[in-house]
Amino acid sequence: MQKKYIRSLDDIGRIVLPKQIRNELHLGEKQMFEVYSDGERIILEKYDNLEPCIVTGESTKSNHTFAFGHGTVTLSPSGLKQLLEELSNYKYGED
Template identity: 40%
Template sequence: MKSIGVVRKVDELGRIVMPIELRRALDIAIKDSIEFFVDGDKIVLKKYKPHGICLMTGEITPDNQEYGNGKIILSPEGAKMLLEEIEEALKDKS
């Protein structure tokens, strides 16, 4: 685990301000949901992503498909976007 050198106090309502540099690095915007996990004596925060969300478009549709043993979820549009990116990357390498 790596320290970013920032210490925050919990206010009287139990809130903690997350530094903007951290939010930018993790692509956390205003109103995004954060999940809390406990790992021994550690609190782990993670940007919440609902199950079944397309990694490319952020859409949740009944047509979303799982790939890579369930590690990658893509909508039809997301799959098309990813395929185009892969084809372009392969073209550039040849």
């Protein structure tokens, strides 16, 4: 069962997303969202701005942006795989 949170709008229409949800979805400070309605519900989705991967340069919907401190790092699936392989090689002293 999904955990539900109750939040109110402030006087200019803002709502605060619970920290648990921000952490679970890796939402950074500058995360963009699409907001729309289906007539019954307000729908809030992470906006895919197709940031390029820092390793491969690919700009695809499968890229993921990770928040670290005050910045972000965007990686494609293949860029993440390459990075993990390089880190593993570095950790174990392989070239």
